[in-house]
Each structure stands twice: as C-alpha cells, then as structure tokens.
Amino acid sequence: MLLWILQKITVVMAQAQSFMPTQGTEIAKSIDNLYAFLLVISLVSCVIVIGGMIYFAIKYKRKSENDVTAYITHDTRLEILWSVIPLILFLFVFAWGWVIYHDMRTMPKDALEIHVTGKQWAWAVEYKNGVRSTEVVVPVGRDVKIILTAEDVLHSFYVPSFRIKQDAVPGRYTAVWFRADKLGDFHLFCTEYCGTQHSGMITKLRVLSQEDFDQWLTTESEVSTLPMAQRGAKIFQTRACASCHNVDNPAVKVGPSMYKLFGAENHELLDGSKITADENYLRESILNSQAKIVKGFGPRSAMPAFQGQLSEVEVTALIEYIKGLK
Amino acid sequence: MINGVPVQEHYRDASHQFASAKEGIWLFMATEILMFGGLFVGYLIFHMKYPQMFAEGAQFLDWRLGFVNTLVLIFSSLTMALGIYFCQINQPKKAVWALAITILCGAVFMVIKYFEYTHKFHMGIYPGRMLDLEMLNQHLSSIGKPAIASTNLGMYFGFYFCMSGLHGIHVILGMLMISWCLYRCMRGDFNPNYYTAVEGVGIFWHIIDLVWIFLFPLLYLVG
Amino acid sequence: MSDNHNNHHEEHHIMPLATYYKVAGALFLLTFLTVGFHALREYMGPFSALIAFSIAAVKAFLVMAWFMHLKYDKLSNKIIFGSGFIFLALLFVICIMDIYTRLNVNSVL
Amino acid sequence: MAHAAHGSNYLNAQKGLWSWLTSLDHKRIGILYFISVMTFFLLGGIAALLLRGELFAYNVANSAGEMAGQLLPSADAYNQILTYHGAIMVFMVIIPGIPAILGNIFLPLQIGAKDVAFPKLNLASWYCLMAGATLAMFTMFSTKVDTGWTFYTPYSIKSGTAVTTMVIAAFITGMSSILTGLNFIVTVHKLRCPGMTMWRMPLFVWALYSTAIIQVLATPILAITLLLLAMERTFGVGIFDPKLGGDPVLFQHFFWFYSHPAVYIMILPAMGVISELITTFSKKTIFGYTAIAYSSLGIAAVSFFVWGHHMFVSGQSEFAGVVFSFLTMLVGVPTAIKMFNWVATMYKGSISFASPMLFALGFLFLFAIGGVTGIMLAVIPVDVHFHDTYFVVAHFHYVMVGGTLMAIMGGFYYWFPKMFGKMYSEFGARMSWIFIFIGFNVTFFPQFILGAMGMPRRYFNYIPAYEPLNRISTVGSWMIAVGFLIALYTIINGLINGAKAPKNPWGSKTLEWEADSPPSVHNFDHEPVVTAGPYEYK
Ligand code: HEA
Ligand code: HEA
Ligand code: CUA
Ligand SMILES: [Cu+2]
Numbered sequence A: 001m002l003l004w005i006l007q008k009i010t011v012v013m014a015q016a017q018s019f020m021p022t023q024g025t026e027i028a029k030s031i032d033n034l035y036a037f038l039l040v041i042s043l044v045s046c047v048i049v050i051g052g053m054i055y056f057a058i059k060y061k062r063k064s065e066n067d068v069t070a071y072i073t074h075d076t077r078l079e080i081l082w083s084v085i086p087l088i089l090f091l092f093v094f095a096w097g098w099v100i101y102h103d104m105r106t107m108p109k110d111a112l113e114i115h116v117t118g119k120q121w122a123w124a125v126e127y128k129n130g131v132r133s134t135e136v137v138v139p140v141g142r143d144v145k146i147i148l149t150a151e152d153v154l155h156s157f158y159v160p161s162f163r164i165k166q167d168a169v170p171g172r173y174t175a176v177w178f179r180a181d182k183l184g185d186f187h188l189f190c191t192e193y194c195g196t197q198h199s200g201m202i203t204k205l206r207v208l209s210q211e212d213f214d215q216w217l218t219t220e221s222e223v224s225t226l227p228m229a230q231r232g233a234k235i236f237q238t239r240a241c242a243s244c245h246n247v248d249n250p251a252v253k254v255g256p257s258m259y260k261l262f263g264a265e266n267h268e269l270l271d272g273s274k275i276t277a278d279e280n281y282l283r284e285s286i287l288n289s290q291a292k293i294v295k296g297f298g299p300r301s302a303m304p305a306f307q308g309q310l311s312e313v314e315v316t317a318l319i320e321y322i323k324g325l326k
Numbered sequence B: 001m002i003n004g005v006p007v008q009e010h011y012r013d014a015s016h017q018f019a020s021a022k023e024g025i026w027l028f029m030a031t032e033i034l035m036f037g038g039l040f041v042g043y044l045i046f047h048m049k050y051p052q053m054f055a056e057g058a059q060f061l062d063w064r065l066g067f068v069n070t071l072v073l074i075f076s077s078l079t080m081a082l083g084i085y086f087c088q089i090n091q092p093k094k095a096v097w098a099l100a101i102t103i104l105c106g107a108v109f110m111v112i113k114y115f116e117y118t119h120k121f122h123m124g125i126y127p128g129r130m131l132d133l134e135m136l137n138q139h140l141s142s143i144g145k146p147a148i149a150s151t152n153l154g155m156y157f158g159f160y161f162c163m164s165g166l167h168g169i170h171v172i173l174g175m176l177m178i179s180w181c182l183y184r185c186m187r188g189d190f191n192p193n194y195y196t197a198v199e200g201v202g203i204f205w206h207i208i209d210l211v212w213i214f215l216f217p218l219l220y221l222v223g
Numbered sequence C: 001m002s003d004n005h006n007n008h009h010e011e012h013h014i015m016p017l018a019t020y021y022k023v024a025g026a027l028f029l030l031t032f033l034t035v036g037f038h039a040l041r042e043y044m045g046p047f048s049a050l051i052a053f054s055i056a057a058v059k060a061f062l063v064m065a066w067f068m069h070l071k072y073d074k075l076s077n078k079i080i081f082g083s084g085f086i087f088l089a090l091l092f093v094i095c096i097m098d099i100y101t102r103l104n105v106n107s108v109l
Numbered sequence D: 001m002a003h004a005a006h007g008s009n010y011l012n013a014q015k016g017l018w019s020w021l022t023s024l025d026h027k028r029i030g031i032l033y034f035i036s037v038m039t040f041f042l043l044g045g046i047a048a049l050l051l052r053g054e055l056f057a058y059n060v061a062n063s064a065g066e067m068a069g070q071l072l073p074s075a076d077a078y079n080q081i082l083t084y085h086g087a088i089m090v091f092m093v094i095i096p097g098i099p100a101i102l103g104n105i106f107l108p109l110q111i112g113a114k115d116v117a118f119p120k121l122n123l124a125s126w127y128c129l130m131a132g133a134t135l136a137m138f139t140m141f142s143t144k145v146d147t148g149w150t151f152y153t154p155y156s157i158k159s160g161t162a163v164t165t166m167v168i169a170a171f172i173t174g175m176s177s178i179l180t181g182l183n184f185i186v187t188v189h190k191l192r193c194p195g196m197t198m199w200r201m202p203l204f205v206w207a208l209y210s211t212a213i214i215q216v217l218a219t220p221i222l223a224i225t226l227l228l229l230a231m232e233r234t235f236g237v238g239i240f241d242p243k244l245g246g247d248p249v250l251f252q253h254f255f256w257f258y259s260h261p262a263v264y265i266m267i268l269p270a271m272g273v274i275s276e277l278i279t280t281f282s283k284k285t286i287f288g289y290t291a292i293a294y295s296s297l298g299i300a301a302v303s304f305f306v307w308g309h310h311m312f313v314s315g316q317s318e319f320a321g322v323v324f325s326f327l328t329m330l331v332g333v334p335t336a337i338k339m340f341n342w343v344a345t346m347y348k349g350s351i352s353f354a355s356p357m358l359f360a361l362g363f364l365f366l367f368a369i370g371g372v373t374g375i376m377l378a379v380i381p382v383d384v385h386f387h388d389t390y391f392v393v394a395h396f397h398y399v400m401v402g403g404t405l406m407a408i409m410g411g412f413y414y415w416f417p418k419m420f421g422k423m424y425s426e427f428g429a430r431m432s433w434i435f436i437f438i439g440f441n442v443t444f445f446p447q448f449i450l451g452a453m454g455m456p457r458r459y460f461n462y463i464p465a466y467e468p469l470n471r472i473s474t475v476g477s478w479m480i481a482v483g484f485l486i487a488l489y490t491i492i493n494g495l496i497n498g499a500k501a502p503k504n505p506w507g508s509k510t511l512e513w514e515a516d517s518p519p520s521v522h523n524f525d526h527e528p529v530v531t532a533g534p535y536e537y538k
Helices: A002-019 A026-059 A076-105 A196-200 A210-225 A228-238 A279-287 A312-323 B014-049 B051-058 B063-088 B092-123 B133-142 B153-187 B196-220 C017-039 C047-067 C075-101 D017-021 D026-054 D075-110 D119-141 D163-190 D203-235 D248-282 D289-305 D318-346 D355-378 D380-386 D390-420 D426-453 D464-497
Strands: A112-119 A122-127 A136-139 A143-150 A155-159 A164-168 A174-179 A184-190 A203-208
Touching: A002 D426, A026 A076, A026 D318, A026 D355, A026 D380, A076 D318, A076 D355, A076 D380, A112 A136, A112 A155, A112 A164, A122 A136, A136 A143, A136 A210, A143 A155, A143 A164, A164 A174, A164 D380, A196 D075, A203 A210, A228 A312, A279 A312, B014 B051, B014 B153, B014 B196, B014 C075, B014 D163, B014 D203, B014 D248, B051 B153, B063 B092, B063 B153, B063 B196, B063 C017, B063 C047, B092 B133, B092 B153, B092 B196, B153 B196, B153 D203, B196 C047, C017 C047, C075 D203, C075 D248, C075 D289, C075 D318, D017 D026, D026 D075, D026 D119, D026 D390, D026 D464, D075 D119, D075 D163, D075 D203, D075 D248, D075 D390, D119 D163, D163 D203, D203 D248, D203 D289, D248 D289, D248 D318, D248 D355, D248 D390, D289 D318, D318 D355, D318 D380, D355 D380, D355 D390, D355 D426, D390 D426, D390 D464, D426 D464
Parallel strands: A112 A143, A136 A203
Antiparallel strands: A112 A122, A143 A174, A155 A164, A155 A184, A184 A203
C-alpha cells in the first residue's frame, strides 16, 4: 500500500512538471513543488471520496426491493476526524503558500528596473536609459523588477514560465520581480480581459546573456541616430501602431491601412467631407484621432490620442515614415 | 375574515400572518440597509482618501437647508408613528390625518431638495464628469472666494447626487405607499387587529429617516 | 409550529402617546445639538466629526427602538435587522484593511 | 378541502395561459420558473457551443492581415458571446435554478405548508426575473455587451456597448433573487406544519434556508455596485474610474462581496438535493444529519469572508491576500464534512442505480475534483500562476456544471413524477447521464491541463501549442449537447406519453411524497403532523 502510494506520488510529480511550462526561475520550481504536493493530497482525498463511493456503490448494490439497511445516524469521532484532518492539511498548504508568496512579493534591492505599461492592446516597455520596446528583454541571472501601470483599462502581465502574474492598474503602480535562470524566449500574455484584442496582446520576454543584453541596450539607444524614416518605422513598431495599422497592403486591420495614404486626395471622412491627407492631417490624426474620423470607423475612434505621448521629433519621424509607404 | 382580518389560507390565524409579514418586512429592511450602506462605505473610503476635496465640496451645501429637512423628516416620522398608533387604538380618522401630514412632510422635503438641486445646477454643479468646474470657479470669483483646488470635485458631487438621489427616490416611493395606506385607511380596511400595511410602510418610512440622519452630517457637516 | 406562542401582547404592542412625543422631542433636541456643535467645529477639530456621528448614532437608535418598535419586537427580527449592519461593517472593514495595507512599489516588505 | 374534486390537481385545476401567468400557487410558479430557466439554459448552452466551436483551432491572420475566426466573424463577436454565456448562465440559470424551481415547488411540500409565506411576492419575483431577462436579451439586438460577466471597471466604463442596460438587467434579476430568499426564510421560520421542528426538516430545506440567508444579505451589495456602475457610465462619478481618482480594485471588492457568496448560492441548494437523493436511493437514513445541516449554515457564514481570493493578483494588498487565503481554507472544511457524510451514508445501504442516483454519484465525483482544485486556487502562489487561465475555467465548470447542474438534473428526474404525475423513460434518462457525464469530463478535464500550460481565459485566439487539447475539449462539448438533447427528449416524451406515476415511486420518506402525484392545489388534504425526523428508514 505504502509503496503504491509512493509510486503514485512520483508519477504525479512527473506529470505535474510535464504539464507546467518550463521552469524559468527559482520561484517557479518552489511553486511547482507546492503544486505537486497539492496534487498528491487532492488525489489521495479524491481516491478516498470517489473510491469509497464506487466501492460502496458496488458492494451495497440493491439486491431486492426489501433490502434491510443499517440504521446509523452519526458517529462523532468520524465527524471530528474528517473535519480536523482536512483542516490541518488546508492550514499546512496555506502556510507553505504564504512562505513562497512572501518571497515572491519581497522586491529585491538592486534590481534592474523596467517600466511596462499596458494599453489596448500592446505592452509598452521602457528602460531607464530611454530605450523603448514592445518586448521585454532582460539579462539572465539578474534580479529584474517590472514596474507596471496601464493607460486605459486593466491588463495583466503574465509569464507562464516564470509563474508570475500581476495586474497593471491604471492610475497607480504595481510591481513584480523575477530572476530568469534560462536563456530563451518566453511567452508574455495579457491575462486581464481588456477588450477586442485581449487575446492578441501577446509578446515575448527574451532572456539574453548579460553581454548580449548590454549590446541590445546600446543598439536600441542608438536608434536616435538613424535616418528619420527608419526611426519612424521603429517607432511605428514600438508604439504599437502596427497592431492596428497595415503598412504594406490596403486592408483594414483595427484601423485603416497606412499604405499609400500620404497624399491621397478626396480622402473621405465619417461626416462625408473630403480632405487631402497631407502632413498636417497626419499629425492631427496621430495626436488627436477623434478630431477627424475616417469613413467606416467611429463614431468614436478606437485609436488612442497620442497627444503628450509622442515627442515632436517622434511625430515627425512617424510622418516621414508614413510618407514613404508607397 | 377572522375578527376583521383577511387571513390568507396558508396562515393559521391573524397573529401568525402578522408575525410572518413583520419578519418579511424586517428582512427587506436589512437589504435596504445593505444597499444604502454600500454607498456609505464608498463615501467613507474616498473621504479618507481625499479629505480636502470633500471639504471643498461640502462648502457648497447649505447646512441650513439640510437642517430644515432633517427636522421635517423627523416630524414626518413622528406623524407616521402616530398613524400606526391611531390604527392600533381604532381611530382611523386621526390615522388618516397623521398619514396625510406625513405625505405632506415628504412633499416639503422633496421641494426643498428640488431647490437645492436647481441651485447647484445653476452654479454648474453636476455629478461626476458633468461638473462644470470653469463655471463654478467663475461663480466663486464673482463672490470673491478662492477657486477650487481639487480636480476631481465631481466625485464628491457624484456621491452627493447618488446618495441624496437614491434617498429621494425612496422618499417618493414612500409617499406613494403612504398614499395607498391612506386610501385603504379611508376605506376602512384597518382595525386594531389588522394594520399590517401601515406598520410595514411605517417601518420603511423610518428607514428613510434613519438614512437621512446619517446623510445629514455626512454630506452637509463634514466641511 | 415554531412560533406557536407568540403572545398577542408582543405582536400588537401599543406604546403610550407620550412616549412618541418624548422620542420626537429628543430627536429634535439632538438635531439642534448637532448643528450647535457644528458651529463650534473650529474649536473641536477632528472631534467634530466624531461628535456628529455619535449624535447621529443615538438618533438612529431612538428611531429604531421606538418609532420602528424594535424594542418591543421579537429577538429574531432584531437579529435580522442587525445582521444588515454587521455585514456592512464587514465590507467596510475589509476594504479599508486592503487599502491601508497596500505597499508602495519600492517596498521590500 | 372538499372542493378539490377527485383527480383535480394543481396542473389542471384552472386552465388557460392567463391562469398560469397570474397564479399564486407556489407549484405553478415553480413550473413557470422551470420553463423560463430551461429556455435560458438552452440559450447559454448554444453560446457555449459557439465559444467552443471557435476555439476548435487557432486562427492565423489572413493575407490581408485580418484575424477572422474559425467560426465567429471577429474577436468582438467572441467576447460578446462569452459575456452572454457567463451572464445568462450565472444570473438567469444557476442562481434561480434550484431555489426557484425545485425549492419553490418542494420547500412548502417538504415542511407541510400550504404555500410559501408571500405568494404574491413569489409571483413578483418571477416577473422580475423575466423583466431582467427581457432587458438582457434586448441588448443582444442593440449594441451587445462585451465586458465578461464580471463587469470589471474601467473597461466596463469605457466600453461603447450596452453595458448600462445589461447592468440594470442584472440588477432586476438580483431583486428577483432577494424576493425568493426573503420568502423562503419566512416560510421556513413560520410555516412548518405541527411537529416539524427545525431539526426535523429535510436537508434540502436546510440548504435552501442557508442559501436564502446569503441571497438576502449579499445581493443588495451587488445591486448598489451595479447601480454605481450605471451612474459611472452616465455621469462619470469617478468612484471606480482611475482617471477620475477612483479605485478599480474597490469595484472588485464590491463585486466579489456578492459574487463569492453567490457561488454558494449556486452550490448549497445542489448539496441539499444530493442529500435527498443519496438517502432515498441508499434506502438509509442520512449519516450525520446535524453535521450536514450545520455545515450548510457554516458555509453560508464563512462565504462572506473569503471574496478576496478572486483578487490575489489584482493589486490588492499582500496582507489582504494572505488573510483571504487563510479564510478560504476554512470554507473547505464544512464542504469536506458534507462529502464524507454522503459517502458514509452509502455504507451498508441498499443502493439503487436509478437515474437520479446516477446524477448524485456524478455530482460526488465531479464536485470532489472541482472542490480540490478550488483549494489549489486558494493557495496564493499557485493561484498567481493559475489566475485567469483555463485552470480557473475548468474549476468553476466542475463545481457549477459538474456540481450544480448535475444536481439540477438529478433532482429534476427525482421529482418529475411528483411534479407532473407521470414517469419518464429510465433508459432515456440513463443515456442522457452517460453523455453528459462523459462529455463533461472530455470537455473540461483538458482545460485543467491547458491552464497549467498557461492558456489565459477569455482568449479568442491562442498560440498553436494549445490546439490539441482545445480540440478534445470542443468535441466534448458536442457530447454534452447530445446528452442534453436526449434529456430534453426524455422529459418531453415523459410529459406526453409517460405512465401514471404512483404517489411514492422511490420509497422516499420526506413529506412531499405523501401528497398526491401531482399534488392538489392545497398540497395536502389534511395538514400533516410530523412525529419523527425526515429520513427514518428503519
Ligand atoms: C458553484 C460554484 C462554486 C463553488 C462551490 C466553488 C468552490 C470553491 N472555490 Fe471557486 N469559483 C467559482 C465557483 C465556485 N467555486 C467561480 C464561478 C469562479 C470564477 C469566477 C470568475 O472569475 O469568473 C471561481 C473561482 C475561484 C477562485 C479564484 C481563481 C482565480 O480567479 O484566480 C478560487 C481561489 O481561491 C476559488 C476557490 C474555491 C474554493 C476553495 C472552493 C471550496 O468551497 C471548495 C470546497 C470543496 C472541496 C475541498 C472538495 C470536497 C472535499 C474533499 C473531497 C475532502 C478532502 C479535500 C482535500 C484534503 C483537498 N474559486
Ligand atoms: C452555470 C453556469 C455555466 C454552465 C452550465 C456552463 C456550461 C458550459 N460552458 Fe461555461 N462559463 C460560465 C458558466 C457556465 N458555463 C461562466 C460564468 C463563464 C465565464 C464567463 C466570463 O469569463 O465572463 C464561462 C466560460 C466558459 C468558457 C471560457 C471562455 C473563455 O474564457 O474564453 C468556456 C470554454 O470552453 C465555456 C464552455 C462551456 C460549455 C462547453 C458548457 C456546457 O456544459 C454547456 C452544455 C449545454 C448545452 C450545450 C445546451 C444544451 C444543448 C442542447 C439541448 C442542444 C443544442 C441545440 C443546438 C445546438 C441547436 N464556458
Ligand atoms: Cu490587455 Cu488583456
Ligand atoms: Cu470565490
């Protein structure tokens, strides 16, 4: 019997590890151990309850309509037993969970801080030196602290392989930390429902070696020295314009395509008027999208207003880029 | 009919029916308390968070009007209780008078509320986002007071209008129900053994009073 | 039946008229008191709110006990009505507990 | 009462649609609820099939860069159907489900009463449900709603859809729930027949009583929360809107203050049904009557203290999280007590495998799994991984469908002869059980694994790695649908062609079986007098 249980336990442990995603951090391992323990006690209690039920159901199957049954009303010892044992188990897993949770929530002191902002429907990642990105890139083996907030609605920052998750709440900051153990790319999901493209709000968390990371950071910060249109292209990616606008074909994504937009005459708006898509129009469309809404969209533009979000230089670079989409 | 009480079939006798009805009424009152209470909880939490803003908001409420309204409601509570009392001692005529005065008090309360509301609208004070801060500041400077410092004054008035609005709706509902009691009283439905409706509506009316007793210091006097 | 013995006396308790007037008088008085203290709020500082709400609580008690006849009502009805307040307090206490124990992002616990 | 002519019963005492729509008879109102709730269930179920159909495969962007679905035209359509599925199932199916249908009909019968305390309120509460449902359905034909059933702010404030209408609809169905609860509490307190002491009440009545307490004390907070949300949308009050200085986490506190107790509104009556079924079909007195009765009250009380376990990663404080995790552990204990007592009841019984019992056994099986996964979710670091993934979806379907819905079906087959005076085809009932039970596991067990793998919920589209398990799950949902189709057929066929039911086909001991099948308008010819507990199988 004991052997059988032990065997079961190992099987469950192995199973648990194989269904959970790769363990990208130390914490992930300790959580998985707790999870495996929970699986085991759950399995045992289910075996007792369900097994007992099946056993009794077969053993005491009705033989005839006039079967005589035992008259047992209660047994206080049993009642106490099956209240106290689960209670002890529950309190035990609670305490174990508390210990791990304490580690998860104790922010490391000299962590690399990265600001991540959720907005419909992309993550905006910003490093201390001003580099912006749509992916989270971190060095391996180093404490990283993500400072989260959101621009519009709730989002949630979830990296399954690291077993971390934290809501990004507009109007305040929340934080998570982790120390990646493994190199590679990991999925980063948004797990708080945030509207149409909630399921598209997926990006990568890339773990690089320290050298690669440093190099990445420098190359990214050199973007500012690129030619204008190329810089615009970069911004178009990092500010997630690309999540709503196509650039190489005229199909509508969430918003209208930018392809061959510049210079279009008789560009029709929602109110029926026609304009020419010149620099000033583009500028207004980007900074205050509500002002002029393209025909077929609205009545409210789904596009966030970028007034105050983009610097003058960035807007100009974007326009320069859009101009070149022919 | 047993002793002038229309006892429904599933009840044993009149007092059985009365006790059941009474319990139902109290359960309903507990839900009323919880519902209003949710607003109070929100109010207290944000009052702790933005004491300054709440103080700024409260200055626009005229405590004298609130005070008068408190007196009106307390008086109406008294007349309501008397209405029940007169039913109990089988004096329906007096009960009708008491109920009528109660309705009148409710009406006075609502009229005062109406003036309070319109006065606020006049200054540009609306709930929440609709609050017109510019207009309000203009008004303030015209009477030589400093402009509003908080940016989310709308929240205070959101609470103000939600709480007093929900309360006002209850007052109107209460008045309608008292009118119904009054009509039945005039018709001679009630007697010392049977006045469940008046009793129930009475408790409802006192709940309204109860809520106002807390609303008055909360909204008008927190400055 | 559970409540077989509900005596008539309890069900249709009739209070003397004078009690109503006394209670109403007390309520009016307390209202004036509230306003009176409000006028003195400069001197009382933080206590003024406390006083205002204590007075309100007393008034509420008066209304509940006498106007709503709760004083003479069954225990079960008192419990029912009271539970409304208790669960409200629960909501309040736990929300406040959360809000005031939120740590700032730089906390190392 | 003599005026009930021979053969006259509550079904045929009066005729015509109007006599039904104005009936104050608790049994007729129960039937009204039955028809409407089952209709809503079909709607919600069809929505579920659409969701599962969409998730059958992941989508790839087409050449134009658009992301059209496999089945549904757009992500928006998916989100809307998801919202209707959740809102319909929760507010209109499973919360009114057992109390308003089975409870309405059998609570008075089981305590030997002629009716519920307030028949008019009872009818009013049905009209409230219908009004709320109509309003909710109405939004389907206007701008639809896409917030998910939880209406989290600020999304629900910003969403350009008919959230306000939907919220008011939920408010009205909430009133219906309050009225039912209020009615039941007074009925249990005041209308028990002579000899029926509290400790002789059937456990189903105890369960409904505990449920009613939650309904009365929790629903008002939902009401005010929804009203505030409506105000937020119309006036921008700012209480829940961070842009105006409000606190979206506070909304979640308010919402779950109701919605966690609400999950026990869903399960407690189901547990009551299971207590009835297990004793009847084991032909044996219940093991631990008092323990089960007290645990119902215990669950009702503790359920108010645990709501924050839905908010472990929401940005509530760590301290609050730990407190809630601790309290949540406590609520598992009374549930465990019930489970063990049921199994112990079967010991040395005479166990019949009639279809109601199959559903009861199915309940024990599925609810045990749903419950233990609930405990896993209550452990904070584990929940951090599982929160808002399919693990949670699997958990709550195991408890709501595997638990409550199984009990509804079981209870329905059990009481069908009493409700309609007819027998249904046992074969059909068993077939429906087989399909529902197996289909259910095929649908939702893979979702535990999907959750462990990290698939977030409310996802219109997913990464390729999740596809195989999603396929299995979708196929399972078709099996459930077949099961319910069979059940539907069995019920309708039983209504039309069923043999006449005897007074007490299962040999039960509770009071309702002493009334005729179907009962007369006044339930009992003579007021029953009770001298012993409810399950005296000696
Ligand atoms: C019928 C409804 C129902 C019921 C009864 C339960 C019961 C429980 N639920 Fe569940 N739950 C939901 C419906 C329900 N839940 C819903 C709808 C959601 C999601 C809402 C949403 O976000 O949309 C949810 C979500 C949910 C979460 C949040 C997950 C998340 O979003 O991150 C948590 C976390 O603690 C939780 C916990 C529990 C617990 C501890 C129980 C306990 O009561 C279970 C107790 C039962 C047992 C423990 C089993 C029987 C006992 C034994 C077999 C004995 C031995 C057992 C052991 C030793 C382990 N539930
Ligand atoms: C009582 C509650 C209840 C019930 C019974 C169900 C029943 C089902 N649910 Fe649901 N579900 C919820 C409550 C419930 N659900 C809630 C609260 C959510 C969360 C919503 C949110 O996130 O906001 C959810 C979410 C949810 C999701 C997650 C979606 C997502 O997060 O993206 C999924 C996916 O698989 C799902 C599937 C199913 C299925 C397959 C069934 C099946 O069991 C249904 C079986 C029933 C039928 C199939 C109907 C009977 C059919 C017929 C008789 C024949 C049909 C006829 C034709 C086809 C013409 N549900
Ligand atoms: Cu962002 Cu979901
Ligand atoms: Cu819960």
